[in-house]
Amino acid sequence: MGLARAIQPLPLPPLADSRPKPTATASSLFLGSTRTLRPSNTFARTHTRTRSISSAQRRSAVAANVSDVKLKPATNLLLTKEEALEVYEDMILGRVFEDMCAQMYYRGKMFGFVHLYNGQEAVSSGFIKLLKKEDSVVSTYRDHVHALSKGVPARAVMSELFGKTTGCCRGQGGSMHMFSSEYNVLGGFAFIGEGIPVATGAAFTSKYKREVLKEADCDHVTLAFFGDGTANNGQFFECLNMAALWKLPIIFVVENNLWAIGMSHLRATSDPEIWKKGPAFGMPGVHVDGMDVLKVREVAQEAIGRARRGEGPTLVECETYRFRGHSLADPDELRDPGDEKARYAARDPITQFKKHLIESKLANEAELKAIEKKIEEVVEEAVEFADASPAPSRSQLLENVFADPRGFGIGPDGRYRCEDPKFTEGTAQV
Amino acid sequence: MLGILRQKVGGATGLSSQGLGNHMLRLRPVTSALRNYSSATKEMTVRDALNSALDEEMAADPNVFVMGEEVGEYQGAYKITKGLLDKYGPERVVDTPITEAGFAGIGVGAAYHGLRPVIEFMTFNFSMQAIDHIINSAAKSNYMSAGKINVPIVFRGPNGPAAGVGAQHSQCYGGWYGSVPGLKVLVPYSSEDARGLLKSAIRDPDPVVFLENELLYGESFPVSAEVLDSSFCLPIGKAKIEREGKDVTITAFSKMVGYALKAAEILEKEGINAEVINLRSIRPLDRATINASVRKTNRLVTVEEGFPQHGIGAEICASVVEDSFGYLDAPVERIAGADVPTPYAANLERMAFPQIEDIVRAAKRVCYRSAPISATAS
Numbered sequence A: 001m002g003l004a005r006a007i008q009p010l011p012l013p014p015l016a017d018s019r020p021k022p023t024a025t026a027s028s029l030f031l032g033s034t035r036t037l038r039p040s041n042t043f044a045r046t047h048t049r050t051r052s053i054s055s056a057q058r059r060s061a062v063a064a065n066v067s068d069v070k071l072k073p074a075t076n077l078l079l080t081k082e083e084a085l086e087v088y089e090d091m092i093l094g095r096v097f098e099d100m101c102a103q104m105y106y107r108g109k110m111f112g113f114v115h116l117y118n119g120q121e122a123v124s125s126g127f128i129k130l131l132k133k134e135d136s137v138v139s140t141y142r143d144h145v146h147a148l149s150k151g152v153p154a155r156a157v158m159s160e161l162f163g164k165t166t167g168c169c170r171g172q173g174g175s176m177h178m179f180s181s182e183y184n185v186l187g188g189f190a191f192i193g194e195g196i197p198v199a200t201g202a203a204f205t206s207k208y209k210r211e212v213l214k215e216a217d218c219d220h221v222t223l224a225f226f227g228d229g230t231a232n233n234g235q236f237f238e239c240l241n242m243a244a245l246w247k248l249p250i251i252f253v254v255e256n257n258l259w260a261i262g263m264s265h266l267r268a269t270s271d272p273e274i275w276k277k278g279p280a281f282g283m284p285g286v287h288v289d290g291m292d293v294l295k296v297r298e299v300a301q302e303a304i305g306r307a308r309r310g311e312g313p314t315l316v317e318c319e320t321y322r323f324r325g326h327s328l329a330d331p332d333e334l335r336d337p338g339d340e341k342a343r344y345a346a347r348d349p350i351t352q353f354k355k356h357l358i359e360s361k362l363a364n365e366a367e368l369k370a371i372e373k374k375i376e377e378v379v380e381e382a383v384e385f386a387d388a389s390p391a392p393s394r395s396q397l398l399e400n401v402f403a404d405p406r407g408f409g410i411g412p413d414g415r416y417r418c419e420d421p422k423f424t425e426g427t428a429q430v
Numbered sequence B: 001m002l003g004i005l006r007q008k009v010g011g012a013t014g015l016s017s018q019g020l021g022n023h024m025l026r027l028r029p030v031t032s033a034l035r036n037y038s039s040a041t042k043e044m045t046v047r048d049a050l051n052s053a054l055d056e057e058m059a060a061d062p063n064v065f066v067m068g069e070e071v072g073e074y075q076g077a078y079k080i081t082k083g084l085l086d087k088y089g090p091e092r093v094v095d096t097p098i099t100e101a102g103f104a105g106i107g108v109g110a111a112y113h114g115l116r117p118v119i120e121f122m123t124f125n126f127s128m129q130a131i132d133h134i135i136n137s138a139a140k141s142n143y144m145s146a147g148k149i150n151v152p153i154v155f156r157g158p159n160g161p162a163a164g165v166g167a168q169h170s171q172c173y174g175g176w177y178g179s180v181p182g183l184k185v186l187v188p189y190s191s192e193d194a195r196g197l198l199k200s201a202i203r204d205p206d207p208v209v210f211l212e213n214e215l216l217y218g219e220s221f222p223v224s225a226e227v228l229d230s231s232f233c234l235p236i237g238k239a240k241i242e243r244e245g246k247d248v249t250i251t252a253f254s255k256m257v258g259y260a261l262k263a264a265e266i267l268e269k270e271g272i273n274a275e276v277i278n279l280r281s282i283r284p285l286d287r288a289t290i291n292a293s294v295r296k297t298n299r300l301v302t303v304e305e306g307f308p309q310h311g312i313g314a315e316i317c318a319s320v321v322e323d324s325f326g327y328l329d330a331p332v333e334r335i336a337g338a339d340v341p342t343p344y345a346a347n348l349e350r351m352a353f354p355q356i357e358d359i360v361r362a363a364k365r366v367c368y369r370s371a372p373i374s375a376t377a378s
Ligand SMILES: Cc1ncc(C[n+]2csc(CCOP(=O)(O)OP(=O)(O)O)c2C)c(N)n1
Pocket: A142, A190, A191, A192, A193, A226, A227, A228, A229, A230, A231, A255, A257, A259, A260, A261, A326, B069, B098, B100, B122, B126, B129
């Protein structure tokens, strides 16, 4: 099974074999950083000891733990050429966009906390490109690329990051709070775990529409994306329970990049195999190589299909890696550059997928080059657009606090007080 | 093409080695008014003041421990706990998973049994996920147990608007915690405040919410030998008059003290002599110092970055109306953050929070040096 040790009972049929074979070391370890964990304190030491079970033992533990809820084997695992190119383009867009964000941040065009997605593209593209427009995505502060994959135009995301009125949230949200009602991106939640119940609520709505409002064709699914660190937060467990209890059409997608800022996953959790929490709550749990977009897509297809058919939630743990610091303000001193970073860099999801596309003759160099060129232009254009766009007018300050703002910030003439040019003179109280 | 992409990554990564330190430099606020003081005294940053206070209290009392996210190996998200892991080990500088409700509650349970936990919130925004334990478990236990179980715990971390981080990461919790019976709420401004108040908070037998400010961490302030002494503590519930004046009283806390001092300098040039009160503690609130000052100046401007409604300014106004109504020569001016979630766009963000000019204008208005309140009042 190689890296996509999909742990659910279901043996995922092998994908095209032409992809690069995983290295022996990588395939035998659950978490790439296990060996580099420094047992530098007593707590960590104990944890390391309990964790040092052999991979054979671990596999048997796995076999004993799987739930009896099974994922149906996917029917067609092969990508069409169009699908392959769409996924490739999306991954390139994610990468180029984020690199551009870094440049713009250092040039002072965007500010605050900016968390980039480099290295994790296979997860966003592998999942979101399978969704319909009506399906929902709920993300975290690391949300630019989820929004892009879901279809929010690059210029609208870039402009938001520049704090301009043409941004997808008119400059009011910013990097950590991407929303798009049109594309059903439901946020942009900057606090750990808080997006998960909101996503579960979106899934609840689909079920409610179907069962109570008799909208028989409502088969919308919701994806909740979040990190390994977040999988230690109570809201995650509460929602696993409710989603399974009520068979909600949601997929919990854990992007396990092995670190939560400077906290190693292995120091933060009693059992690092997050996927196991699925079976514990009565839903399938799957572990997949999050650096391999084909494997991610295969698992995603099954999980999304299950949700659409009303068969309930799935927990998917994607093992991935971020190629940059936690945010652009993070000195990133704790992750081992020699071993860990280099090992994951060698498994860059974009490089791997490109190699696969060419080797399997799904695409040729020229076609991929053309996509890369197109995306460079898209991103350049997004920057020009954002730069040329106007900053919000002062009257925007009081808008959008309420759907019905009567009683708040409205003067006796029915107009927003902030339209008065002197409204902050002397006091910011408006 | 990917080669080119990678080059870009490389270029940007090189820059990223600027790291957190420079990031904070970029965010540097207006410089402190105290800068002009004599250079004979030692200078210390607020960060070092907090760090040294923690260090000394941990050295003095083995019951004191620090718990929170990234406090150990990462040396603190804002480096307040730098060096403590090496010195006191992972049993006393405890890195937690991201579970505020969990570790705040664990802190309370530990305090029940005589330990003195210092719980760090990476920022106070995240305390919202732990507020049940701060209010229900920490603040009410002494009362519910009829005084038999006290809770000597400190909840600390950066509070208040930061720069460019949008609605969820940028707000002041002074008014929230300031309204809870059973909590003491401290709001240091200078390095002296930070050291003296944190040491008092750790030694205090009750739960203390200790609201720092990220944008002040890198600020340097003069500190005397007395402040540097390991026995130095400041009384909880006592405000400090940072600048004496006779024409108008300006109350402020945390970062706004610096703004108020700057405003006072500007006002001085225009012939208005402002008295600036650094509240230091918003619960208990030093009503005596505030009222004595208002009885002297007969005019009051309150400044805070929190939301205006039910805020610190409102409480101060009430105390002045109750105790010194007859002394007021002008309506009180209350300066606060705008009644909106914090916007991301830089120009809107600036408008949403008090600026030095706002304080100057308000002070002039209460002194009748300019047209009275404009459209706002209509
Ligand atoms: C409630 C809460 N506590 C703390 C934080 C600060 N914080 C932001 S990101 C982060 C680490 C999250 O790690 P993980 O869930 O693994 O996601 P990743 O950043 O790796 O994508 C922390 C602690 C927060 N945003 N919210």
